[in-house]
Amino acid sequence: MDGYGDIISFLFWLILLYLIIHPQLQYKSLQSARLKIIRGMEKKYGWRIITMIHRQERIGFLGIPMYRFIDIEDSEAVLRAIRNTPENQPIALILHTPGGLVLAASQIAMALKRHKGKKIVIVPHYAMSGGTLIALAADEIIMDPDAVLGPLDPQLQTPKGTFPAPSLIKIAKMKGDKASDDTLIYGDIAEKALREIQEFIVQLLKDKMPEEKASEVAKKLTEGYYTHDYPITVEHAKELGLPVKTDVPPEVYLLMNLYPQAIQQRPGVEYIPRPHVPYYHGKHEK
Numbered sequence: 001m002d003g004y005g006d007i008i009s010f011l012f013w014l015i016l017l018y019l020i021i022h023p024q025l026q027y028k029s030l031q032s033a034r035l036k037i038i039r040g041m042e043k044k045y046g047w048r049i050i051t052m053i054h055r056q057e058r059i060g061f062l063g064i065p066m067y068r069f070i071d072i073e074d075s076e077a078v079l080r081a082i083r084n085t086p087e088n089q090p091i092a093l094i095l096h097t098p099g100g101l102v103l104a105a106s107q108i109a110m111a112l113k114r115h116k117g118k119k120i121v122i123v124p125h126y127a128m129s130g131g132t133l134i135a136l137a138a139d140e141i142i143m144d145p146d147a148v149l150g151p152l153d154p155q156l157q158t159p160k161g162t163f164p165a166p167s168l169i170k171i172a173k174m175k176g177d178k179a180s181d182d183t184l185i186y187g188d189i190a191e192k193a194l195r196e197i198q199e200f201i202v203q204l205l206k207d208k209m210p211e212e213k214a215s216e217v218a219k220k221l222t223e224g225y226y227t228h229d230y231p232i233t234v235e236h237a238k239e240l241g242l243p244v245k246t247d248v249p250p251e252v253y254l255l256m257n258l259y260p261q262a263i264q265q266r267p268g269v270e271y272i273p274r275p276h277v278p279y280y281h282g283k284h285e286k
Helices: 002-045 072-083 102-114 130-135 165-178 181-205 211-222 234-239 250-256
Strands: 046-054 055-059 064-066 090-095 119-123 140-143 155-158 161-163
Touching: 002 250, 046 072, 046 165, 046 211, 090 130, 090 250, 102 119, 102 130, 119 130, 130 165, 130 181, 140 234, 155 165, 155 181, 161 165, 165 181, 181 211
Parallel strands: 046 090, 090 119, 119 140
Antiparallel strands: 055 064, 155 161
């Protein structure tokens, strides 16, 4: 019986070790396959490829679902990637996200905007809310014909839930003197948030269109004309005057196929680390 018990104990620990190590090996394999595609795209197109892909993923062998959104860690990673890119080299940011923190998205948008080389944002499926804000910083937005962007109306947290800023402003004005102090405070904060995001959008767009047009677009995207999850299609984005194209590189779809089944936690932002070297006319200085 002791020998039988030893075998059972050995098998138990062997299976436990497999369950712990296997997700790690699977993750490394996926990461290697993704980086291989990224290297191929950089060589083929001459771009610096950065990905920010947020999907629901499962953590470890327990299969606990986790959702990813744009956060400060993402902004730090993207800022490092942009900073380490030669100033005249084009950057292509592959973006797939439901949105996230305005602060983080704004940091990424500003860093992308300041880059001297061409800025391209590629949206294979969707880039909502904060993702759309980042896309507005690009010189060119390449979307799948069925991909969508989203409105940028600020969402404010209250004890009763999260509400769009335009709705809080509207209710404060409707109630007027009868409004509670809390309603008036939230209305005031909402007005400030709305003004701030509109000014930021204009800064991102005014080199691509007249400032008056940029202001119109900012108002359309933020003042509650749409619900927050309204899908802005390619056709709609073009009507707004955004620099949209639909020739998504085929490698992007191959890359996206390597994300859905990942079962180990991975970073939302990936790029190939490299030293900062001068870059001239598509070639590195030797």
